[in-house]
Amino acid sequence: MKEFTKKATHLFNSSLAIIVFILIWEICARLEIFNPVFFPPFSKVVKALYGLAASGELWKHCSISLMRSLSGFTLGMFVAIPLGLVIGWFKKAEVFLYPLLQVFRNMPTLALLPVFVMFFGIGEFSKTMVILWGVLWATLLNTIAGVRNVDPQLIKAARSMGVGSLRLFGTVVLPASLPYIFAGMRISATVSILILIAAEMMGASKGLGYALFFYQSNFKIPEMYAVLIVMAVFGVTLNYTLEKVEKRSFRWRDGADTP
Template sequence: MIAWLRSLFKGLYRISSVLIFLLLWEIAPRLGIVDAIFLPPFSQVAVAFWQLIITGELFTHISISLLRSLLGFSLGLSVAIPLGLLIGWFKGFEHFIDPLVQTFRQTSTLALFPVFILLFGIGEISKVAVIFWGVQWAVLLNTISGVKNVDPLLIKAAKSLGISKFSLFIKVILPASMPSILTGVRLSATHSILVLIAAEMLGANAGLGYLLFFAEANFLIPKMYAAIITMSLMGLIVNYSLVSLEKRVLKWKEELPSGT
């Protein structure tokens, strides 16, 4: 019983900051501290959120956004991870391509969205393309860093056993760089949602970005905040899901003897 109460209080403590924020959100407009027209009480936003759920409108927009995000994200990983492994492993290739990589990664993703529209039109391809571009850099740079920062003692120990270069890469370099790669994947996953929302606000007829833009344009303020909350919840779910996956994939690190 005591253990259950401790778990309950611990859980409440973890979410106490969120509860306090929502309470302030509810009270401030009602007391006139902020204009209720532009920041309605949280209860009104909750009602709008519930209406989006029961009508099914919210799930329609979420599914469309998730499909776009997943497609662009998957394509981005399929390029960024192999390229990062190559750049991190082959120094000659790194010296050749690094100036181009540094130039591209400094270019704003959303600044290129008009270019993608010109190349691919205003349909789905341009939105997937902007996500594909936006998710590249965190994964790419983390993959390069992971490969280059592998413990040299591990490499020397493997070479002393007469391991081939290919086996060294597969059995030593890739597993040792996996934590850094997964960190880049987690950062890129949440970034892909943010980029997509912005792209949908600029040109779409469905999706969370479109829902946000439509609500703002028609002065449906509670609905607009409901869309923003949905985006935040999506980001949290994606982040914690990837954290859980990362722990499962890297479980072998926890099982290593101390001092290894």
């Protein structure tokens, strides 16, 4: 009972700011402090959200966006993590590739969308590739930083015990880099949502980004806000999941700050 009360109190404290925000939203809308056409009450948005969910339209857009986001994010991680480990570990690779990566990293992802469309067409693959490009950099650079920041004393001690390079990398460098990698993955997960929505708004016939643009264009404002809420929940859930995986993976770091 004591544990339940503690968890309930923690949940309430964590949700208090959100509850206050919703109340302020509802009150301001009811008092028509802002134009009610563009700022409907939160209760009206919830009603619209329920209508979209009941009709099945919301789930259709959510499933498509989820598939696009996860496919681009997963492919991006398969590229970013190995490449970051190689660049961080091999100095020659770092000297050769790092300047080029900095140039690519500073190119606006959405500005490259027309290029991806020219190369990969207007279908799903081009959207997956632009998400891959966008999520690549945070994890890649964090992985490089993780390898660079491995305690030199650990490496020196392992070498003094005759540990080979391959084993050294697997038992010392990689585990020490994992907190940085997970921190980069959490940033990339958020980026994947942002890029996905923008890409869907620019060229798609389904998905949350398309739904947002459609409702805004047709002045269905409560539905527009409902989609925005779903996007926020989507991003928070993805980040929360990665955070939980990270905590379970690094229980030995209890008491230490997560990057």
